[in-house]
Amino acid sequence: MSLNDLIFLLPEIILATGASLLLIAPVTGLRDSISAKWAMIALLIITAGSLLACSWAVPGMEQTAGFARMFALDAFSIFFKLLFLFVVAIVVLLSDDFLRESRYSTWEYYSLLGFALCGMMFMASGVHLATIYIGLELLSLSSYILAGYYKNEQKSTEAAMKYFVLGAVSSAILLYGISLIYGVCGTLNLLDIARALSTVVSNDALMFGVILLACGLCFKIAAAPFHVWTPDVYEGAPTPITAFLSTGSKAAAFAIFVRIFYVALPGFHLDWSMVLATVAALSMIVGNLAAITQESVKRLLAYSSIAHAGYVLMGIVAMNVMGLRGVLVYSFVYVFANLGIWSIVLMMKRHEYAGEKVSDFEGLHSRSPFWAFSMFVFLLSLGGIPPTAGFIGKYFLFYAAVQAGFGWLAIIAVLMSAVSMFYYLRIVVAMYLRDGKEADVTASGALKFVAAVCVVATIVFGVVPNDLIDQVSSSAKGLHNKGAVTRNATR
Amino acid sequence: MLETAPSTDAYLMLSGTLFAVGLIGVVIRRNMITVLMAIELMLNAVNINLVAFSHRLGSLEGQVFTIFVITVAAGEAAVGLAIIIQLYRLKSTINVDEARMLNG
Amino acid sequence: MLTKLWLIPLLPFIGFVLNGLFGKRLGKAFVTGVALVSTFGAAVVGTMAAFQYHAQYPEGERYVQTVFNWFTSGSIHADVAFQLDPLSIVMLMVVTWIGALIHLYSVGYMAHEDGYWRYFAYLNLFLSEMLVLILGANYLVMFVGWEGVGLCSYLLIGFYYKTDYAPAAGKKAFVVNRIGDFGFLIAVFLMFAYLGTADFGLVSHRAAAGVDAWLLTAICLLLFLGACGKSAQIPLYVWLPDAMAGPTPVSALIHAATMVTAGVYMIARSNALYRLAPDAMMVVAIVGSVTALFAATIGIRQWDIKKVLAYSTVSQLGFMFIGVGVGAFTAGVFHLVTHAFFKACLFLGSGSVIHAMSGEQDIRKMGGLRSKIPITYWTFLIATIAIAGFPPFAGFFSKDEILGSALSSPYLPAGVRYLVWGLGSVAALCTAYYMFRLVFLTFFGDFRGTHEQEHHLHESPATMTIPLIVLATLSTIGGFALAWHHTLAKWLEPIYPKIEGRESEFAIANEVPLMIVATIIAAIGTWLAYVRFYKRGLAADESFAQSSPAIARGMENKWYVDELYEAIIVRPLEKISLFFWKFIDAIIDGLAAMLGYIVQGFGDLMRFFQTGNVRNYALMLFLGVIVFMWVIS
Numbered sequence A: 001m002s003l004n005d006l007i008f009l010l011p012e013i014i015l016a017t018g019a020s021l022l023l024i025a026p027v028t029g030l031r032d033s034i035s036a037k038w039a040m041i042a043l044l045i046i047t048a049g050s051l052l053a054c055s056w057a058v059p060g061m062e063q064t065a066g067f068a069r070m071f072a073l074d075a076f077s078i079f080f081k082l083l084f085l086f087v088v089a090i091v092v093l094l095s096d097d098f099l100r101e102s103r104y105s106t107w108e109y110y111s112l113l114g115f116a117l118c119g120m121m122f123m124a125s126g127v128h129l130a131t132i133y134i135g136l137e138l139l140s141l142s143s144y145i146l147a148g149y150y151k152n153e154q155k156s157t158e159a160a161m162k163y164f165v166l167g168a169v170s171s172a173i174l175l176y177g178i179s180l181i182y183g184v185c186g187t188l189n190l191l192d193i194a195r196a197l198s199t200v201v202s203n204d205a206l207m208f209g210v211i212l213l214a215c216g217l218c219f220k221i222a223a224a225p226f227h228v229w230t231p232d233v234y235e236g237a238p239t240p241i242t243a244f245l246s247t248g249s250k251a252a253a254f255a256i257f258v259r260i261f262y263v264a265l266p267g268f269h270l271d272w273s274m275v276l277a278t279v280a281a282l283s284m285i286v287g288n289l290a291a292i293t294q295e296s297v298k299r300l301l302a303y304s305s306i307a308h309a310g311y312v313l314m315g316i317v318a319m320n321v322m323g324l325r326g327v328l329v330y331s332f333v334y335v336f337a338n339l340g341i342w343s344i345v346l347m348m349k350r351h352e353y354a355g356e357k358v359s360d361f362e363g364l365h366s367r368s369p370f371w372a373f374s375m376f377v378f379l380l381s382l383g384g385i386p387p388t389a390g391f392i393g394k395y396f397l398f399y400a401a402v403q404a405g406f407g408w409l410a411i412i413a414v415l416m417s418a419v420s421m422f423y424y425l426r427i428v429v430a431m432y433l434r435d436g437k438e439a440d441v442t443a444s445g446a447l448k449f450v451a452a453v454c455v456v457a458t459i460v461f462g463v464v465p466n467d468l469i470d471q472v473s474s475s476a477k478g479l480h481n482k483g484a485v486t487r488n489a490t491r
Numbered sequence B: 001m002l003e004t005a006p007s008t009d010a011y012l013m014l015s016g017t018l019f020a021v022g023l024i025g026v027v028i029r030r031n032m033i034t035v036l037m038a039i040e041l042m043l044n045a046v047n048i049n050l051v052a053f054s055h056r057l058g059s060l061e062g063q064v065f066t067i068f069v070i071t072v073a074a075g076e077a078a079v080g081l082a083i084i085i086q087l088y089r090l091k092s093t094i095n096v097d098e099a100r101m102l103n104g
Numbered sequence C: 001m002l003t004k005l006w007l008i009p010l011l012p013f014i015g016f017v018l019n020g021l022f023g024k025r026l027g028k029a030f031v032t033g034v035a036l037v038s039t040f041g042a043a044v045v046g047t048m049a050a051f052q053y054h055a056q057y058p059e060g061e062r063y064v065q066t067v068f069n070w071f072t073s074g075s076i077h078a079d080v081a082f083q084l085d086p087l088s089i090v091m092l093m094v095v096t097w098i099g100a101l102i103h104l105y106s107v108g109y110m111a112h113e114d115g116y117w118r119y120f121a122y123l124n125l126f127l128s129e130m131l132v133l134i135l136g137a138n139y140l141v142m143f144v145g146w147e148g149v150g151l152c153s154y155l156l157i158g159f160y161y162k163t164d165y166a167p168a169a170g171k172k173a174f175v176v177n178r179i180g181d182f183g184f185l186i187a188v189f190l191m192f193a194y195l196g197t198a199d200f201g202l203v204s205h206r207a208a209a210g211v212d213a214w215l216l217t218a219i220c221l222l223l224f225l226g227a228c229g230k231s232a233q234i235p236l237y238v239w240l241p242d243a244m245a246g247p248t249p250v251s252a253l254i255h256a257a258t259m260v261t262a263g264v265y266m267i268a269r270s271n272a273l274y275r276l277a278p279d280a281m282m283v284v285a286i287v288g289s290v291t292a293l294f295a296a297t298i299g300i301r302q303w304d305i306k307k308v309l310a311y312s313t314v315s316q317l318g319f320m321f322i323g324v325g326v327g328a329f330t331a332g333v334f335h336l337v338t339h340a341f342f343k344a345c346l347f348l349g350s351g352s353v354i355h356a357m358s359g360e361q362d363i364r365k366m367g368g369l370r371s372k373i374p375i376t377y378w379t380f381l382i383a384t385i386a387i388a389g390f391p392p393f394a395g396f397f398s399k400d401e402i403l404g405s406a407l408s409s410p411y412l413p414a415g416v417r418y419l420v421w422g423l424g425s426v427a428a429l430c431t432a433y434y435m436f437r438l439v440f441l442t443f444f445g446d447f448r449g450t451h452e453q454e455h456h457l458h459e460s461p462a463t464m465t466i467p468l469i470v471l472a473t474l475s476t477i478g479g480f481a482l483a484w485h486h487t488l489a490k491w492l493e494p495i496y497p498k499i500e501g502r503e504s505e506f507a508i509a510n511e512v513p514l515m516i517v518a519t520i521i522a523a524i525g526t527w528l529a530y531v532r533f534y535k536r537g538l539a540a541d542e543s544f545a546q547s548s549p550a551i552a553r554g555m556e557n558k559w560y561v562d563e564l565y566e567a568i569i570v571r572p573l574e575k576i577s578l579f580f581w582k583f584i585d586a587i588i589d590g591l592a593a594m595l596g597y598i599v600q601g602f603g604d605l606m607r608f609f610q611t612g613n614v615r616n617y618a619l620m621l622f623l624g625v626i627v628f629m630w631v632i633s
Helices: A003-028 A033-057 A075-102 A106-125 A129-147 A154-185 A190-197 A204-221 A229-236 A239-264 A266-292 A297-318 A321-348 A369-383 A389-403 A407-432 A445-463 A466-490 B008-028 B032-057 B061-091 C007-056 C086-109 C116-135 C139-157 C165-195 C200-208 C213-230 C236-245 C248-257 C259-269 C271-275 C278-299 C305-325 C329-356 C374-388 C394-408 C414-443 C451-456 C462-495 C511-535 C537-545 C550-556 C560-609 C614-632
Strands: C063-073 C076-084
Touching: A003 A033, A003 A106, A033 A075, A033 A106, A075 A106, A075 A239, A075 A321, A075 A445, A075 A466, A106 A129, A106 A239, A129 A154, A129 A239, A129 B061, A154 A190, A154 A204, A154 A229, A154 B008, A154 B032, A154 B061, A154 C614, A190 A239, A190 A266, A204 A239, A204 A266, A204 A297, A204 C614, A229 A239, A229 A297, A239 A266, A239 A297, A239 A321, A239 A466, A266 A297, A266 A407, A266 C560, A266 C614, A297 A321, A297 A389, A297 A407, A321 A369, A321 A389, A321 A445, A321 A466, A369 A389, A369 A407, A369 A445, A389 A407, A389 A445, A389 C165, A407 C165, A466 C063, B008 B032, B008 C614, B032 B061, C007 C076, C007 C086, C007 C116, C076 C086, C076 C116, C076 C139, C086 C116, C086 C248, C086 C259, C086 C329, C086 C462, C116 C139, C116 C248, C116 C259, C139 C165, C139 C213, C139 C236, C139 C248, C139 C259, C165 C200, C165 C213, C165 C236, C200 C271, C213 C236, C213 C259, C213 C271, C213 C278, C236 C248, C236 C305, C236 C560, C248 C259, C248 C305, C248 C329, C259 C271, C259 C305, C259 C329, C271 C278, C278 C305, C278 C414, C278 C560, C305 C329, C305 C394, C305 C414, C329 C374, C329 C394, C329 C462, C374 C394, C374 C414, C374 C462, C374 C511, C394 C414, C394 C462, C394 C511, C414 C511
Parallel strands: none
Antiparallel strands: C063 C076
């Protein structure tokens, strides 16, 4: 390690320092939530700026990995890091009202969010299982606390407890898998693992390791049958945190999922692809079917997010260029649709947990047509109806599956996305075709801003997605080429 | 000295057993503190694995990773205990069976 | 205008945006103006583009205009591109002009409804999406329109949201359509994966260059699944009768003239693929003929004026599928056009009747309206004659061509040809029967409604009658004009790419005898209805239900021939109808509902597993891990 390596980490260092400062800031007497918000936003902007500067300063990004090849600053990680920064910035905006009303400590909240973001950024950059694990734990520990942030609410505490117990168990499972892989390959570096595996024939220890690792990761992305925590945690957690968990934290898990399986394990694609294909199919079926009977919007969206994890897994199962791009595109467009929905849910909210039933959306159209329309667009995007952005994402993933010979998986996926419209339409019916209570929508400027940004993005990326696709292609390029090389070596 | 050490298989069996005990502990124990201990057990099973492999492979990576895992385990325990305290404040119990408001 | 093809769908879209955003505030006059200007504008622009196209491409080549590249990734290249060729021009004329007429009609029909602006916003959006569907130059753009029209149809079916059934009907329509779309989407994926493109021209070119037969059959069958959903064929027809919950002009435009024919258009558009996959064509022809007969028989026993027309639409769509299924693509498209004329006229006429009857839809409560609403009566009668298939009205030519082609199709084995022709002919008889039943019960006899309804009876305003007259005129001469010297066939000739050994259009054998047979069939159906409902009115129908020894009585009666016919034709027919309606239809509908219950059951099962106890969750994690480890080792 040399001092030059620090440049790889500069954004994370700034962010971690900033988050620590946020934690101790109240000591100086600054206590109001407004300055906390602005401090957090400033921190995010500085981090983003330093990230762009560093990426520009590090030459030959695709190949370089700092800190003894533990930490990469490649196009792939920059894509995800910018996405995470965006998500957290939006979550900050969404949190505004909730923090002002609840009078819980604002500074700690933002600090934890900062640490979670830092963990996510480590995950995106990790090319070494240790780096990835540390990032994952940093994210998880912060999320456990954030999920229980309504300290005086039983639901919130219960959600934190469940999230913690299951999360800890799953990361132990993941770690056990890592330890077995380490035992077989003698290294924790993803590229070295790929190299070591190119001379290894499939054996039980390795396969157990891979499966345990996959199970641990499936928990993080909330794929069935490791999804059980999702609805409970999404329902119990404060809504802005639910928004964070369902977008940022999930996208981070996808990032490491892709990185590990595309870089380290392409050689054993045949062995693990069937397991992951089963998980994907199961997630789509369980998520979509269970969502149908839900009355709570948060639970409904939790189940739908399980289904979406299934769709994204198809891209990993497919193991081809389209699949890789599909995962990135989908993570991207899913973030906008989902954050948009959460912003609308927050608008409907009146106190702690109210405004979270499907019936609370009744008559939204007559109360505020524009927000009803936005919600409609977000739901269409989740359902994959063109020309919203969700269609493009789904298109890539489904096509990747067909291309890779997983036609049956694509058929399940398309059928299940037909089922998904059924429950998305329940909300649409409630909004457009029912008379509601004449309560006003209490939307703060921040919420309106978020919803407007998301609705514009959802439409724009659906109608003219080429810039996004180009960006994604160049971000994904480095990853897949390496994968392809090792894969050929094993055949 | 190296020759007298048990083979890696023995370590693997030990760690596998410990891991299973931990996992079963989480499933069957109702007391949240015990659950936390079971989780620690699982993490330590991983540590045994890592150290054993590191020893066999003659690479330090595994041992360094073990230190990280121990650190994380400490953090996890802290967060876990905090959640337990919060749970106790609200429910006056740390029996996990009592916390099932969220379901369906 | 040819270079501004994108303007055609854009105009109604602008109308949608204006009406959707400002319609509520700026009032009715504004909404009406925007809606009419945008739709008639689209029609005029479309017509001008068509003339320019014909001047520049007299041979009927494809004119493709790429607006921008939608997305490109690796081998996938999808453009937002529009095209004009003889087939899309036919559709363009039908959709824009009938669409514009129905907009005009709606101004009168919806005048007193709440949500006037909402209605026109959705209707404009529909027209825009429909134009995207028919002008799209590749399957992906077509799919965008395909989903879009489904969405608008959903919104418009649910327009009367205050009733219980309308939102449910809308949702049913949307979900059933999505099942069909699933087939469409998978077919598009297969095209990209194996043919490397979704562009209409390239797909047919590459398919003809030699592809595995299974692939083409799979693509064609999947596309047909999509068509089944959109065009309401067995078993996905269940949504269309329910869709009548929407406003009547919507039924006329979307659920009769345009959207539901999209499936026929799509198959005609893919004729090069279908001609290479005769197995798929056989499926199309058989499903079409069974649907034609099945829906026609159900139509016999319906009492709701719109339900009769709805089942009739399903049945007529079946005829179109017979046409494209036997390889007579021109005949299928021809029937699509004539059907658009007379069915739009019938629906608008029924709307006018309902309007006059202050919202009553039950034909048992009508009767004798002939003199009260003469314009509606005459136009309705003309359209009925047209759909029944009497020469020289529009329906005669197209239906005759379809049935004639079914007999001489080179693509199907002889047995199937006769089966399809037989089913189609019986369906034609039923068509004449139920349509004239409708006419006799509605316009003849005594008025059976309440006093108040009778008092309010009035002819509809000019905005409503003008479209009726125009459509009735088209129903009269449209078929003859297009059949004269095979105008339509010659016009459409260029859309059939030459494929070695596969005829694009074939000569119909025994044309004149078949025409005579067809006319006789229509006459029998009409005569039966005349005997049954004109002479004896509704009372006969009710007495009939309480089964009496008809033959014995008939012998004494001077109308014994009628009685005989009743006994040997009408009565079994009505029994079959009742059976189909109350049994088969109920079963298919029940299956759809059951599917819903099963899905809900699964949902409940999932909830059962979601106990809320964290220890159970941990157990599930544990079991998941164990199972996967067991599977892999």
